[in-house]
Amino acid sequence: MIDVPGPGGYVxxxxxxxxxxxxxxxRREPTGAGGLREDWRAEFLxxxxxxxxxxxxxxxxxxxxxxxxLSGHQPYFYHPGVMYKYLLLARVAREGFLAVNIGVDTExxxxxxxxxxxxDGKYRKHTRHLATSSVKRxxxxxxxxxxxxxxxxxxxxxxxxxxxxxxxEHGKDFLRRELFSDLxxxxxxxxxxxxxxYAVRWPGKVLEVPLSQACRTKGFFSFAxxxxxxxxxFAEIFNAAVRRYRVEHKLRSSANPxxxxxxxxxxxxxxxxLVREGRRDxxxxxxxxxxxxxxxxxxxxxxxxxxxxxxKGWRLWPKAVALSVMNRVFLGDIFVHGLGGAKYDRITDEVxxxxxxxxxxxxxxxxxxxxxxxxxxxxxxxMELRQELREMDFHPESYLADPPPDLLxxxxxxxxxxxxxxxxxxxxxxxxxxxxxxxxSLLEPLKGELLAKTAALxxxxxxxxxxxxxxxxYFLYPPEKFDQF
Numbered sequence: 001m002i003d004v005p006g007p008g009g010y011v012x013x014x015x016x017x018x019x020x021x022x023x024x025x026x027r028r029e030p031t032g033a034g035g036l037r038e039d040w041r042a043e044f045l046x047x048x049x050x051x052x053x054x055x056x057x058x059x060x061x062x063x064x065x066x067x068x069x070l071s072g073h074q075p076y077f078y079h080p081g082v083m084y085k086y087l088l089l090a091r092v093a094r095e096g097f098l099a100v101n102i103g104v105d106t107e108x109x110x111x112x113x114x115x116x117x118x119x120d121g122k123y124r125k126h127t128r129h130l131a132t133s134s135v136k137r138x139x140x141x142x143x144x145x146x147x148x149x150x151x152x153x154x155x156x157x158x159x160x161x162x163x164x165x166x167x168x169e170h171g172k173d174f175l176r177r178e179l180f181s182d183l184x185x186x187x188x189x190x191x192x193x194x195x196x197x198y199a200v201r202w203p204g205k206v207l208e209v210p211l212s213q214a215c216r217t218k219g220f221f222s223f224a225x226x227x228x229x230x231x232x233x234f235a236e237i238f239n240a241a242v243r244r245y246r247v248e249h250k251l252r253s254s255a256n257p258x259x260x261x262x263x264x265x266x267x268x269x270x271x272x273x274l275v276r277e278g279r280r281d282x283x284x285x286x287x288x289x290x291x292x293x294x295x296x297x298x299x300x301x302x303x304x305x306x307x308x309x310x311x312k313g314w315r316l317w318p319k320a321v322a323l324s325v326m327n328r329v330f331l332g333d334i335f336v337h338g339l340g341g342a343k344y345d346r347i348t349d350e351v352x353x354x355x356x357x358x359x360x361x362x363x364x365x366x367x368x369x370x371x372x373x374x375x376x377x378x379x380x381x382x383m384e385l386r387q388e389l390r391e392m393d394f395h396p397e398s399y400l401a402d403p404p405p406d407l408l409x410x411x412x413x414x415x416x417x418x419x420x421x422x423x424x425x426x427x428x429x430x431x432x433x434x435x436x437x438x439x440x441s442l443l444e445p446l447k448g449e450l451l452a453k454t455a456a457l458x459x460x461x462x463x464x465x466x467x468x469x470x471x472x473x474y475f476l477y478p479p480e481k482f483d484q485f
Contacts, residue, residue: 040219072102
């Protein structure tokens with residue numbers, strides 16, 4: 001497991017310098033996907049180009065022999081750790097790869113939120129929403145409302161303006177300049193445009209594509225049909241992998257990291273969502289019954305599966321592991337995970353081995369944590385001072401330059417004599433307490449200084465914990481802060 005990098009730290013494994021060799025090797029490897037890999041990849045890249053160009057973004061030449069590097073995330077305001085994945089995509093695109101960023105717009109959104117710090121005598125974080133009316137809607141369906149955008153900007157500027165010392169000036173400028181400019185009506189596309197405006201100094205023609213659109217391609221329905229027609233075997237392989245993961249990591253909850261796929265009289269659960277009328281449910285396949293409703297026996301192939309969903313107005317979306325399988329086996333030569341995705345992709349590895357009979361394609365892991373200049377974590381010093389204050393209560397003489405010799409001698413004698421058989425422990429303990437009290441009273445000035453230092457450091461800790469939060473949005477930081485990584 002890869003640890004979260006501390007402030008100013010980053011993770012990129014395997015090293016970026018090795019990606020070309022890894023991707024070119026993988027481009028030549030069999031994946032168990034047959035001809036679907038090439039056909040779907042070409043369809044997917046055409047779709048990405050068709051989506052990217054109308055956003056006013058550059059589109060590279062599509063060469064079927066070029067290695068493809070993918071990454072993706074839900075389309076809200078990334079924190080810098082996620083933005084780093086996009087930076088790496090821009091770099092590989094500059095080096096001649098085809099790079100694609102997938103907007104995972106198939107999740108229920110939280111109003112396109114961002115953590116914004118503020119100060120009112122104490123440092124705090126507020127969750128501000130760019131599109132409050134879209135809370136609990138799918139990212140794919142969310143649209144921007146100018147009044148909500150204005151409210152988001154005004155609240156965020158008020159929060160940022162309250163912070164002493166003029167921190168996050170770039171964030172204030174970005175909000176004023178970019179949020180009131182022309183943006184697509186689709187909130188997810190608007191987030192793409194804002195991210196690309198922020199990253200304009202990172203050259204590289206990266207393609208952008210929403211997952212919801214990729215899930216309407218012919219290749220996707222072929223992929224999905226391949227898993228659905230063999231749902232029982234797939235569930236067995238997936239459940240075995242998840243159970244081994246729980247044992248290895250000593251996880252007791254049956255829902256962690258993913259629940260098993262249930263199989264019974266009601267049918268077999270799959271790693272797909274069936275989306276109807278604004279809600280999504282796990283797609284369950286029952287022999288002789290269509291996906292979730294009526295007549296799966298009538299779906300004899302990918303074309304009829306696609307027709308069924310088109311006619312019904314339903315949407316078929318992959319869950320996490322199925323999404324990772326399609327990205328790694330079919331669409332890309334390297335997929336760039338964040339820390340969370342990489343943590344669970346050992347399960348995906350086992351699913352790929354078991355279901356497709358091949359070694360899983362490689363993936364990369366990348367993340368970083370930016371820091372505000374001058375911030376230091378005072379936690380260790382606070383612990384040292386607290387320990388010193390505790391020691392003062394038990395051994396005050398150790399902190400006095402000239403402890404009264406009579407009291408010190410009496411304490412030493414009592415400490416020795418109280419252990420003797422028949423000693424009057426109650427009376428001796430009372431006297432020891434009196435001596436300690438007398439010695440501690442001499443320490444009051446020093447103790448007061450240490451308490452004042454501790455209080456000041458606790459105030460600094462509050463500042464550090466808020467301003468060093470790695471999940472603050474990328475736009476608070478100047479893009480050149482990424483240059484060192």
